[in-house]
Amino acid sequence: MKCPFCGKDNTKVIDSRPTDDSAIRRRRQCDACGKRFTTYEKVESMPLIVIKKDNNREPYDREKLTAGIVRSCHKRPVSLTRINAMVDEIETQIYNMGEKEIPAKVIGEIVMEKLKDLDEVAYVRFASVYREFKDVNTFMAEIQKILK
Incomplete structure (x- = not known):
């Protein structure tokens, strides 16, 4: 060294x-x-490829995942330490799958599952972008899921 x-x-x-x-x-x-x-x-882990919705492939980027979660937690009582811990948990979960390629949809679902437990407002924000809510009814249906 x-x-x-x-x-x-x-x-x-x-x-x-x-x-x-x-x-x-x-x-x-x-x-x-x-x-x-x-x-x-x-430990250097195997490179992970993310399969996007349009079937394009790109390398997994921790910073991109973190930025999306930070945006959804904007002005919420969620610390950056907790967000980084959540990203660590997500990474562990996707790397433990043992796949070289993983659909973005799988990562998005894991993020939404974790955000639901962390902060419900952040969850709805992330879901509205991730699921591409087209109207208020779709938005309300997602909120109803949380309320159950």
Whole structure:
């Protein structure tokens, strides 16, 4: 591992410990300059392809998923920490399916299931975009599902 301060290759690990998001945090010290720094190791997972509604395929993008959930939670009492934890849960669920390609519809349904438990207003916001509500009746039908 190269030292970010002096650029030398000889560093040693002082401390290692797991983090909450299945990564390993390593404290390192450079043998040349003596400065300390932290690195994180995360298991590289297989690339996941998302099959869109129009059958186009694109690589899975965590940031895109997070942005959609953040938009639906706008001005709601939902912390970014909770949103990131929810995205971690969703990722774990879709990667555990063991598929290389996954329909966007499957991801959307998982997100809606999680949002329903997290915040009902955010759920309706996400559903209105995801399910492309065409009129008020469709919107009301979704709200009736929540009320049951």
